[in-house]
Amino acid sequence: MKTISVILLTLALIIESTITTIPLILLCLLTLTAVFREKFIFVLAFIFGLLLDLAMLKPVGFSSIIFEIYIFLIFMYQSKLEITTSNFIIVASFLGSVAFLLLNGLFRNIILESIVSTLVGIMIFIITRRLVKVKTND
Amino acid sequence: MKQRPEVTAYFLIFFILSVAIFALSKTGVLSPFEPIFQTIIAPVQSTVYNGFSFVTGIGSNSKIKDLENKNDLLTKKLLDQDKLIKDNKALNDQFLTQNPPSDNLLPAQIVGAPGFVPGLSVPEDYIIDKGLADGVKVGDAVVVGDNLIGIVYKTTKYLSSVSLVTNSSASFTAKTMETNALGVVKGQGGGGLILDNVVLSDNLKVGDLIVTKGDASVLGEGVMPGLILGEIVAISKNPSDLFQRAKLNARVNFSKLYKVFVVIR
Numbered sequence: 001m002k003t004i005s006v007i008l009l010t011l012a013l014i015i016e017s018t019i020t021t022i023p024l025i026l027l028c029l030l031t032l033t034a035v036f037r038e039k040f041i042f043v044l045a046f047i048f049g050l051l052l053d054l055a056m057l058k059p060v061g062f063s064s065i066i067f068e069i070y071i072f073l074i075f076m077y078q079s080k081l082e083i084t085t086s087n088f089i090i091v092a093s094f095l096g097s098v099a100f101l102l103l104n105g106l107f108r109n110i111i112l113e114s115i116v117s118t119l120v121g122i123m124i125f126i127i128t129r130r131l132v133k134v135k136t137n138d
Numbered sequence: 139m140k141q142r143p144e145v146t147a148y149f150l151i152f153f154i155l156s157v158a159i160f161a162l163s164k165t166g167v168l169s170p171f172e173p174i175f176q177t178i179i180a181p182v183q184s185t186v187y188n189g190f191s192f193v194t195g196i197g198s199n200s201k202i203k204d205l206e207n208k209n210d211l212l213t214k215k216l217l218d219q220d221k222l223i224k225d226n227k228a229l230n231d232q233f234l235t236q237n238p239p240s241d242n243l244l245p246a247q248i249v250g251a252p253g254f255v256p257g258l259s260v261p262e263d264y265i266i267d268k269g270l271a272d273g274v275k276v277g278d279a280v281v282v283g284d285n286l287i288g289i290v291y292k293t294t295k296y297l298s299s300v301s302l303v304t305n306s307s308a309s310f311t312a313k314t315m316e317t318n319a320l321g322v323v324k325g326q327g328g329g330g331l332i333l334d335n336v337v338l339s340d341n342l343k344v345g346d347l348i349v350t351k352g353d354a355s356v357l358g359e360g361v362m363p364g365l366i367l368g369e370i371v372a373i374s375k376n377p378s379d380l381f382q383r384a385k386l387n388a389r390v391n392f393s394k395l396y397k398v399f400v401v402i403r
Contacts, residue, residue, distance in 0.1 A: 017179070017265075018186045018249070019256040039148045046152040050159065054175045055183065056250070057265060057292050057299045060168055061160030068156055072149040108262075108306070108327045113254050 001036050004131060008032070009048045017055035022113065023100045025052055027121040029067055030092055031128045033074045034083045045071050066103060070096055086122060093121030173295035180267050180297060183249035190256065191396050210389070213347070214284050220315060221364065243399040244268055249297070253393060260329030260392045264300040268400060269293050279361045279401045285390045286350055286365035287398050302392055303367060304329050311351040312367055317341040323348060323367045323386065331368045331386040342373045342384050362401070
């Protein structure tokens with residue numbers, strides 16, 4: 001679980017800090033929380049939030065705060081909602097992307113970008129779930 | 139529900155840590171430590187960005203690229219000739235029209251240019267691989283040829299952030315090359331530029347180049363004059379308005395650049 005998580009988040013960090021404004025790390029954290037539901041994800045959210053801020057020359061700690069709150073809200077909702085379904089991923093991706101882009105001052109095309117983030121989030125979720133199933137069968 | 143208090147504990151610990159680090163970062167205490175990670179990741183970012191630029195450049199017509207390069211060269215010659223004519227007319231040998239002298243230019247690689255759709259959306263900022271250690275300061279102009287690309291707004295020891303001229307928060311005093319009309323160029327985001335605040339009595343002409351008027355201080359801070367911002371493609375003039383405005387096209391493809399030059403003071 002930890003290996004998949006670190007590889008996924010590292011790829012997301014490199015892509016998000018280089019060529020796109022889509023919040024890939026946020027989407028990966030959502031998927032990892034939904035699939036694994038481990039408290040270790042708080043550690044990953046903290047570390048990769050710091051790394052993202054360092055790579056993007058933003059105030060360090062800002063993204064970590066957003067990620068921690070986001071992951072905590074998902075954990076709180078897991079007793080009330082079924083979080084390992086695509087429907088939840090769609091809603092959480094969209095709302096999370098809108099909030100993240102707003103807080104980072106990226107107001108332009110925010111709805112369109114959030115819709116695209118949702119599609120990317122769903123893809124990451126499906127691929128991660130398949131990878132985990134394959135590993136479990138092995 | 140034993141898990142819930144544990145989750146809350148984990149959240150509180152890392153949330154408080156994040157807030158503490160954010161507070162320290164804002165006060166500048168963490169500044170000496172930031173370059174350590176940046177020196178590791180900058181080459182990776184540079185490789186990824188160059189690789190992406192190469193992949194998106196495959197299939198682009200090399201003849202069109204050659205024509206674009208020749209067009210840029212001819213525009214530069216036109217600018218130089220225009221400056222020479224004005225200098226001679228004014229008989230002012232002591233006044234230096236500043237195209238950035240080559241010994242003031244620091245080449246920099248773009249390591250990050252996040253845009254909504256990579257390769258298609260125009261980014262609003264660049265991250266370049268030069269910082270305080272290389273002599274880059276906040277407020278330095280960034281150019282490619284005679285074109286103003288943007289202004290440095292944040293520097294760390296090895297990296298800097300550049301706000302592009304098309305950024306929605308960017309504005310520069312400017313003038314038209316042919317008619318000398320004065321105005322303010324404002325970024326519109328998404329690659330858009332407009333020339334605003336031009337008095338109605340001034341003439342604007344489609345195809346005319348817009349250059350910076352220059353706002354350099356005695357200390358050399360600010361943008362030097364004569365840097366190209368864009369070309370007029372449409373004019374909006376309404377007699378009932380206070381000012382006329384023009385839509386500009388930037389002469390640089392911001393999503394395809396990989397190397398820029400910082401004008402060092």
